[in-house]
Amino acid sequence: MRARHLALSGLLAGLLCGGAILHGWAAAPPSFQELEESLTCQCGCGLTVHSCNHLQCDSALPLRAEIREQIKLGKSKEQVLAHFADKYGEKILSSPTRTGFNLTAWVMPFALVLVGGVFVVLVVVRWTHRRPASPGPGAKGAAQAPSEHQKILERELEEFES
Amino acid sequence: MTEVGSLTLAVGLVLAAYGTVVALAGGWQQRRDLIASAEHAAFACWGLALIATAALLHALVTHDFNVEYVAAYTSSTLPLNYIIAALWGGQKGSLLFWLLILTSITAVVLLQNRERNRDLMPYVNAVLMAIAVFFFAMLVFITPPFERLAFTPPEGRDLNPLLQNYWMQLHPPSLYLGYVGCAVPFAFAIAALITGKLGDVWIRTTRRWTLFAWFFLSLGNLFGAEWAYLVLGWGGYWAWDPVENAAFLPWLTCTAFLHSVMIQEKKNMLKVWNMVLVILTFLLTIFGTFLTRSGVISSVHSFTQSGLGPFFIGFLALSAAVSLGLLGYRLRLLKSENELDSLISRESAFLFNNLVLVGIAFAVFWGTMFPIISEAVRGVKITVGPPFFNKVNAPLGIVLLFLTGVGPLIAWRRAGWQSFRKNLLPPLLAGLASGVSLAALGMRSLWALTSFSIGVFVLAGIVFEYYRGVRARQAVAGENAAVALLHLIGKNRRRYGGYIIHVGVVMMYFAITGTAVFRQEQQITLSQGQSFELGGYTLRYDGVEQESTPHIAYLRAKVALAQDGRDIDVLKPEKRFYKKPEQPTTEVAIRSTLSGDLYLVLGGFDEDTKLVTLLAYVNPLISFLWYGGLVMALGTAVVMWPAAVPVREPRTVRLRAPEPAVVD
Numbered sequence: 001m002r003a004r005h006l007a008l009s010g011l012l013a014g015l016l017c018g019g020a021i022l023h024g025w026a027a028a029p030p031s032f033q034e035l036e037e038s039l040t041c042q043c044g045c046g047l048t049v050h051s052c053n054h055l056q057c058d059s060a061l062p063l064r065a066e067i068r069e070q071i072k073l074g075k076s077k078e079q080v081l082a083h084f085a086d087k088y089g090e091k092i093l094s095s096p097t098r099t100g101f102n103l104t105a106w107v108m109p110f111a112l113v114l115v116g117g118v119f120v121v122l123v124v125v126r127w128t129h130r131r132p133a134s135p136g137p138g139a140k141g142a143a144q145a146p147s148e149h150q151k152i153l154e155r156e157l158e159e160f161e162s
Numbered sequence: 163m164t165e166v167g168s169l170t171l172a173v174g175l176v177l178a179a180y181g182t183v184v185a186l187a188g189g190w191q192q193r194r195d196l197i198a199s200a201e202h203a204a205f206a207c208w209g210l211a212l213i214a215t216a217a218l219l220h221a222l223v224t225h226d227f228n229v230e231y232v233a234a235y236t237s238s239t240l241p242l243n244y245i246i247a248a249l250w251g252g253q254k255g256s257l258l259f260w261l262l263i264l265t266s267i268t269a270v271v272l273l274q275n276r277e278r279n280r281d282l283m284p285y286v287n288a289v290l291m292a293i294a295v296f297f298f299a300m301l302v303f304i305t306p307p308f309e310r311l312a313f314t315p316p317e318g319r320d321l322n323p324l325l326q327n328y329w330m331q332l333h334p335p336s337l338y339l340g341y342v343g344c345a346v347p348f349a350f351a352i353a354a355l356i357t358g359k360l361g362d363v364w365i366r367t368t369r370r371w372t373l374f375a376w377f378f379l380s381l382g383n384l385f386g387a388e389w390a391y392l393v394l395g396w397g398g399y400w401a402w403d404p405v406e407n408a409a410f411l412p413w414l415t416c417t418a419f420l421h422s423v424m425i426q427e428k429k430n431m432l433k434v435w436n437m438v439l440v441i442l443t444f445l446l447t448i449f450g451t452f453l454t455r456s457g458v459i460s461s462v463h464s465f466t467q468s469g470l471g472p473f474f475i476g477f478l479a480l481s482a483a484v485s486l487g488l489l490g491y492r493l494r495l496l497k498s499e500n501e502l503d504s505l506i507s508r509e510s511a512f513l514f515n516n517l518v519l520v521g522i523a524f525a526v527f528w529g530t531m532f533p534i535i536s537e538a539v540r541g542v543k544i545t546v547g548p549p550f551f552n553k554v555n556a557p558l559g560i561v562l563l564f565l566t567g568v569g570p571l572i573a574w575r576r577a578g579w580q581s582f583r584k585n586l587l588p589p590l591l592a593g594l595a596s597g598v599s600l601a602a603l604g605m606r607s608l609w610a611l612t613s614f615s616i617g618v619f620v621l622a623g624i625v626f627e628y629y630r631g632v633r634a635r636q637a638v639a640g641e642n643a644a645v646a647l648l649h650l651i652g653k654n655r656r657r658y659g660g661y662i663i664h665v666g667v668v669m670m671y672f673a674i675t676g677t678a679v680f681r682q683e684q685q686i687t688l689s690q691g692q693s694f695e696l697g698g699y700t701l702r703y704d705g706v707e708q709e710s711t712p713h714i715a716y717l718r719a720k721v722a723l724a725q726d727g728r729d730i731d732v733l734k735p736e737k738r739f740y741k742k743p744e745q746p747t748t749e750v751a752i753r754s755t756l757s758g759d760l761y762l763v764l765g766g767f768d769e770d771t772k773l774v775t776l777l778a779y780v781n782p783l784i785s786f787l788w789y790g791g792l793v794m795a796l797g798t799a800v801v802m803w804p805a806a807v808p809v810r811e812p813r814t815v816r817l818r819a820p821e822p823a824v825v826d
Contacts, residue, residue: 037548046547047548051396051397051398053777091545092545095545109521112521113518116517117514120510120514121505124502
């Protein structure tokens with residue numbers, strides 16, 4: 001039961017942290033570079049507008065100018081990105097939006113690790129319970145009260161194996 | 163020669179198919195004559211692949227432009243080293259090169275196991291030959307490398323200028339060695355599943371091959387990063403391009419396997435999981451090869467789109483179905499007495515390490531494939547670029563780094579307070595102290611503080627482990643520190659070599675953190691004599707120089723570099739204009755120091771105004787990425803170093819290892 005509570009608490013904490021991180025990212029104030037990095041250059045270089053190093057790039061240059069215009073309008077990051085997505089299509093965004101089906105892109109990796117983590121904890125606890133509480137053939141009553149020798153042995157084993 | 167090449171491929175296909183069938187029949191009926199015949203077929207396939215490769219190289223070197231491949235990827239002015247690199251510079255040649263490595267590795271595996279593993283070897287041979295059948299078939303029917311043109315062009319189209327770089331001569335061969343090397347543990351795993359001999363023999367036999375594959379996958383990825391850094395000219399080294407991701411995926415699962423296999427060896431657990439990881443790693447190598455060649459996802463690395471995609475998908479599906487089918491069939495035999503003493507133990511740390519590695523692999527796979535999934539589900543094409551991968555993988559990477567530190571320090575079986583205080587607390591305090599110090603010195607990035615602190619924690623743990631081991635040897639054997647250190651490593655190369663690899667990993671984390679968080683950059687247009695400052699450097703533009711060879715025309719900007727008022731260097735970033743494909747490229751100039759690189763790109767030069775545009779980047783700690791790779795290579799060499807013939811030590815100096823050794 002304790003293990004389950006532990007696992008579920010871990011899952012909840014992970015989800016909260018993940019949510020907080022996602023929210024933090026979304027609420028971050030926009031900067032020119034941040035917006036450049038949020039858009040993909042359409043020249044075929046496969047890089048973001050920020051990383052495209054084709055100085056006379058037909059795509060990156062006008063996009064940078066447009067980013068500056070949008071910033072001047074006092075828009076938030078989300079509003080600027082929505083403007084670009086409306087105008088050029090979603091493929092201009094360098095990462096999926098965090099709405100609708102696209103949310104699965106963000107959630108799935110963390111969900112897999114969290115669910116996997118819970119699974120590992122539960123499995124390990126189950127495997128742990130298969131062992132007798134205190135090993136030692138023929139050691140009657142050892143489970144209830146480990147002898148002094150038992151304690152010394154455990155301590156030495158711990159030190160030896162670490 | 164090309165006719166010989168075509169013929170050898172056709173004969174090779176027949177022999178590989180024969181070898182597969184006869185090896186299976188020989189193994190099934192336990193007939194030595196059939197097993198031997200299949201092995202001879204494998205050796206013959208190796209010889210035939212060698213002849214075919216030699217034939218293609220001959221055509222390349224002699225400029226036989228009537229051969230379509232030669233005309234497409236070389237020219238008469240291409241330097242010899244790049245003519246040889248053209249062997250893997252195009253689709254057809256690279257598949258032939260893949261086949262050559264596969265058949266060579268098969269021959270070595272068969273020779274290694276002449277006297278052992280005789281019950282497994284027919285099936286190992288059959289699996290490797292079956293993979294060879296696929297590649298022979300591709301080369302014979304779909305992408306014949308010796309295909310001739312209806313006419314002979316006077317000149318070839320030349321190798322893509324982006325590939326005319328030193329690192330491109332090393333990056334693909336390393337990656338292919340890694341990819342193909344993964345086929346060996348896979349073949350042994352399948353052989354173990356077929357025969358039902360699911361003990362640890364196949365694992366012990368393939369340990370070095372797995373390390374070999376992992377080592378070359380690591381190098382391949384690193385060389386690719388170095389190539390991207392030098393050639394693409396955007397100041398970075400990893401853009402999460404689909405093809406980069408495809409090479410990274412098997413590395414992740416192979417790394418997970420290298421860790422989890424230790425639990426199988428030590429506790430006879432996780433047999434199913436290890437099988438899954440071996441199969442997954444192999445499938446991901448085929449997936450990577452498919453992704454590069456199918457054109458399914460656009461990438462700067464992709465070969466020209468061809469009709470190979472469906473065949474690779476078919477092969478991938480067949481391999482997955484057979485291997486997972488066999489796994490399901492043997493599931494009952496693979497069940498082990500899973501027993502652990504505690505959740506807080508090294509075994510658990512390894513399980514979490516596996517979880518995070520596989521989690522990162524999934525995140526990379528998911529992000530790479532999401533554009534296709536999105537198009538299939540919503541009918542909308544989207545981009546999944548570097549920001550997504552960085553945001554998703556950064557927290558997982560930090561957790562992985564932490565586990566890298568915890569894993570070696572936490573006790574096997576059960577870690578109590580004594581063990582925590584003795585092993586984990588000092589490095590944890592060291593990591594914490596480093597974080598506090600960096601914050602006090604003005605570092606404000608939470609990511610950087612976390613990464614550096616945990617990195618120091620890992621390093622402190624490793625130093626502590628070495629220190630403890632050396633002290634133990636000194637106390638018992640009376641050796642001096644240097645001798646004790648050498649003996650310590652020699653007695654347990656796997657453990658202490660592994661620590662060296664971890665040091666390399668931490669160095670890479672430092673580099674990734676440094677470049678991601680503290681990078682500085684500036685784009686500026688200057689006239690001659692003007693200067694600007696960046697990252698403590700003063701850069702003065704001193705004019706341009708031009709040079710022309712039959713192959714390339716060069717335009718170089720001369721930039722004098724000063725630091726603290728003292729001239730220290732002259733950098734010459736280039737624009738190159740390749741005459742045959744008539745393509746301009748950028749050649750960056752780098753001043754590299756341990757603390758970071760000054761990376762200079764010549765953006766453009768206006769002939770009329772004589773103004774030059776430069777892009778300058780300061781990439782802190784990036785050298786740690788390359789040196790980290792070297793350290794990883796050193797660690798792998800230590801782990802793989804062959805064991806000396808055991809000599810009985812006199813009782814008086816015999817030592818107990820600090821840990822029950824998992825010796826190589």
